[in-house]
Amino acid sequence: MVGGAFAERGDDGHRRLLTRFATWHVSRRLRENQPVTSYRQNNARTMLRDAERFLAYLADRGRRIDECTQNDLDTWTASAENRQVASLRPFLKWCRRQRELPPLQLPRSVPTRAAPLGQHERVAYVRHIFTDDTIPVADQVLALLILLYAQPLIRIAGLTVDDVIRDENQVLLRLGGPPTPVPEPFAGVLTNYLDNRLNLNSAANARNRCLFPGRRAGQHLTTTSLRLRNLGLSNLDGRAAAIRHLLQQAPAPVIADMLGYSTTTATRIAFETGTTWQRYAADKNGR
Secondary structure (H helix, E strand, C coil): CCHHHHCCCCCHHHHHHHHHHHHHHHHHHHHHCCCCCHHHHHHHHHHHHHHHHHHHHHHHCCCCHHHCCHHHHHHHHHHCCHHHHHHHHHHHHHHHHCCCCCCCCCCCCCCCCCCCCCHHHHHHHHHHHHHCCCCCHHHHHHHHHHHCCCCCHHHHHHCEHHHEEECCCCEEECCCCCCEEECCCHHHHHHHHHCCCCCCCCHHHCCCCECCECCCCCCECCCCCCCCHHHCCCHHHHHHHHHHHHHCCCCHHHHHHHHCCCHHHHHHHHHHHCCCCCCHHHHHHHC
């Protein structure tokens, strides 16, 4: 995994250290925990890139990893993004176990939360998707799965055409337990997309059943390719707004079953948003 990426970069000591980390930690973890999804592969690459950047930072200060001081680490943390801090921690912890890093206090990352997106903003995005003819139909479907059904990218990538059920009267989408109804005009957008999916031109990939086919035969697009770049909207922000709104319309167990969420997760989000359905089960039994 590391040979091609680092063969011409960094000094020999850093390159050997990164190769060991990639072989005995990153690659080993990927093999031990199946399946190896595109999301996990992307995280592994990010972890290695951030480790390389940190070693380059130390090299610029004239230090090796075993000469790193608390001041070096604190100075880097002060200028790094929270994502980079979280990504680097496994490398630093591994280096400390290997006695490559002095016993320093490692930086702590603060869990990121989606920025609040108001219901009116969410509705405005949905309206824009339906009315802007310049948005490709694949991007429309992706955005609506996030903004209407609160689906994470990893689950969207795994959807197939068989998860879209078409009969004479309605369109249904299989996300969790019972299939979920798809109202118009999204039903029309979704069925139109089914007949015009991308990456099906080659003979090897013509029978790909993925809702978002990748370029390789039988494979779906990676999560890194499924982004709302053209809309200026974060996937996480849109999904957080959608699930909060839906939990105000029905009890957490119902929404969890419909969307494929765990009941625990849905209940936690409902509690955080102060939904009025928190006492649903008790009230129902009392009645």
